[in-house]
Amino acid sequence: MGEKLRTYEEINEKIRQGKAVVVTAEEVIDLVEEKGVEKVAQEVDVVTTGTFGVMCSSGAFFNIGHTKPRMKVSEAYLNGVMAYSGLAAVDFYIGAAQVAQDDPLNKIHPGEFKYGGGHVIQDLVAGKDVLLEAYGYGTDCYPRRKLVTWINLADLNEAYLFNPRNAYQNYNVAVNLSSKTLYTYMGVLLPKLGNANYSSAGQLSPLLNDPFYRVIGVGTRIFLGGGVGYVAWQGTQHNPGVERNERGIPKDGAGTLAVIGDLKGMNANWLWGVSMRGYGCSMAVGLGVPIPILDEETLYYCAVKDEDILAPVIDYSDAYPNGTGEILGYASYAQLRQGKIKIEGKEVPAASLSSYSRAREIALTLKDWIQKGDFTLTQPVLPLPGKDAGARFHNLPERPVNNGRVGR
Amino acid sequence: MNSSQKVVLRFPPELVERPLVCELALQFGLHFNIMRASISPHREGLMVIEIIGEKKKQEEGLQFLEENGLEVESLSQDIKMVEERCIHCGSCVGVCPTEALYVEKPSYLVKYDETQCIACEMCVLACPTHAMEALL
Ligand code: SF4
Numbered sequence: 231m232g233e234k235l236r237t238y239e240e241i242n243e244k245i246r247q248g249k250a251v252v253v254t255a256e257e258v259i260d261l262v263e264e265k266g267v268e269k270v271a272q273e274v275d276v277v278t279t280g281t282f283g284v285m286c287s288s289g290a291f292f293n294i295g296h297t298k299p300r301m302k303v304s305e306a307y308l309n310g311v312m313a314y315s316g317l318a319a320v321d322f323y324i325g326a327a328q329v330a331q332d333d334p335l336n337k338i339h340p341g342e343f344k345y346g347g348g349h350v351i352q353d354l355v356a357g358k359d360v361l362l363e364a365y366g367y368g369t370d371c372y373p374r375r376k377l378v379t380w381i382n383l384a385d386l387n388e389a390y391l392f393n394p395r396n397a398y399q400n401y402n403v404a405v406n407l408s409s410k411t412l413y414t415y416m417g418v419l420l421p422k423l424g425n426a427n428y429s430s431a432g433q434l435s436p437l438l439n440d441p442f443y444r445v446i447g448v449g450t451r452i453f454l455g456g457g458v459g460y461v462a463w464q465g466t467q468h469n470p471g472v473e474r475n476e477r478g479i480p481k482d483g484a485g486t487l488a489v490i491g492d493l494k495g496m497n498a499n500w501l502w503g504v505s506m507r508g509y510g511c512s513m514a515v516g517l518g519v520p521i522p523i524l525d526e527e528t529l530y531y532c533a534v535k536d537e538d539i540l541a542p543v544i545d546y547s548d549a550y551p552n553g554t555g556e557i558l559g560y561a562s563y564a565q566l567r568q569g570k571i572k573i574e575g576k577e578v579p580a581a582s583l584s585s586y587s588r589a590r591e592i593a594l595t596l597k598d599w600i601q602k603g604d605f606t607l608t609q610p611v612l613p614l615p616g617k618d619a620g621a622r623f624h625n626l627p628e629r630p631v632n633n634g635r636v637g638r
Numbered sequence: 639m640n641s642s643q644k645v646v647l648r649f650p651p652e653l654v655e656r657p658l659v660c661e662l663a664l665q666f667g668l669h670f671n672i673m674r675a676s677i678s679p680h681r682e683g684l685m686v687i688e689i690i691g692e693k694k695k696q697e698e699g700l701q702f703l704e705e706n707g708l709e710v711e712s713l714s715q716d717i718k719m720v721e722e723r724c725i726h727c728g729s730c731v732g733v734c735p736t737e738a739l740y741v742e743k744p745s746y747l748v749k750y751d752e753t754q755c756i757a758c759e760m761c762v763l764a765c766p767t768h769a770m771e772a773l774l
């Protein structure tokens with residue numbers, strides 16, 4: 231299996247000549263069933279993946295340009311949503327989960343969370359004017375104290391998406407064992423196992439097609455928000471050491487990606503501000519990764535099917551909020567996509583929070599870009615920590631604080 | 639021939655206490671099924687019902703209610719899907735009690751069949767993009 235079939239340079243040369251053979255992670259499944267891994271690995275140069283789901287750990291950096299007189303912004307709001315400005319004078323970061331300053335939050339439960347950072351990013355990318363309100367405390371070099379102006383993406387010096395955690399490799403199936411409705415980041419969960427919500431593109435999801443991070447690494451060029459981005463680092467909570475099945479597929483949330491890309495080339499259709507009732511604001515992000523078929527093993531992993539991928543079923547009334555670690559069972563994505571799963575003997579309607587149709591559209595778009603010669607592949611400059619790297623996601627070791635002194 | 643339709647009835651405060659809807663059965667021989675009923679803080683009443691029976695009798699019955707001061711609207715406009723805002727995530731599908739919202743295969747697009755909708759508004763709560771709207 232280890233024999234090299236092609237290099238990045240050879241693939242890119244074929245892409246430039248318009249001769250690269252590209253299929254999506256969905257199309258490759260049928261191909262492999264028909265012809266077998268060996269034959270398909272000879273034929274196919276690139277497999278494209280995609281995912282489109284709510285990814286709270288997303289946000290964007292901006293530089294708005296200097297004012298006259300100059301100003302060191304210490305507090306900033308975009309359409310009423312606070313942007314972090316503890317950076318150089320006119321640099322900001324806006325997080326997707328930041329809620330508008332005047333939002334009533336959960337005062338009347340479940341709150342609506344109508345507008346937040348994700349919506350601001352979507353509006354900017356859609357080319358809409360956004361209201362900036364900024365305050366400074368005034369210094370000798372930056373005397374100005376207040377600024378109220380419209381800004382537009384086209385006028386910003388820099389604007390780039392930087393998402394600390396996207397593309398979770400597998401995720402929980404959320405259910406509710408209690409007798410009251412729950413409003414969570416996994417959607418509305420009806421009482422007594424009334425429904426089950428899951429959130430992964432399964433067989434189309436980037437990291438499930440490269441379970442051991444053999445080809446996806448720091449520097450990989452990707453589809454991000456309708457434009458071009460890069461893998462910047464492993465994402466926060468990257469947890470490669472979890473239990474895996476015989477195909478190497480993690481049975482729980484495992485690897486994650488931190489990604490970066492120019493907001494100016496993106497499209498509001500693929501960065502979507504969302505409101506999760508009773509929970510907060512966020513953003514649905516479209517992301518796709520091309521996988522170069524360097525050898526047979528790479529292709530074998532790309533042929534993963536929904537039935538090979540298991541997700542843990544977790545009770546969000548107790549096990550999740552209290553971190554008990556209890557798992558009610560496992561469901562495959564093939565079962566989940568049928569719309570019904572069995573939990574504790576009960577048939578429960580299952581629904582996805584991440585859009586499979588849009589994940590497919592991303593994989594097809596990326597395929598199209600590559601086939602047209604518009605998108606070449608990059609070789610990672612650093613691998614992501616693998617399953618034996620010892621990187622392990624853990625809970626916070628809390629230490630008691632007494633009278634302002636650090637306790638022991 | 640029997641058919642059915644869903645209607646929204648609004649009762650002004652002075653009519654909330656009067657037994658008008660039962661006349662649909664008593665005077666016009668219609669069957670009806672109460673899907674939702676509520677009285678607002680200003681004591682206006684709202685009822686969503688499905689009426690089953692002869693088309694002509696249905697018209698007569700609804701005319702009777704209107705003559706007695708109720709506002710009658712067809713339910714078809716009640717819950718709307720604003721397609722441009724739908725990202726086909728599926729968050730609404732699992733909470734819909736009637737399969738009015740479903741995932742079409744093999745396209746995996748989320749579709750809305752308003753004839754199956756009972757206006758429970760669960761989808762309005764669950765939709766993260768405000769694509770499901772209640773027009774009451
Ligand atoms: S209002 Fe209720 S029945 Fe109608 S589509 Fe929404 S969830 Fe389904």
Ligand code: SF4
Binds near residue numbers: 727731748765767769
């Ligand atoms: S929850 Fe809203 S956005 Fe998602 S599929 Fe339903 S209508 Fe569309």
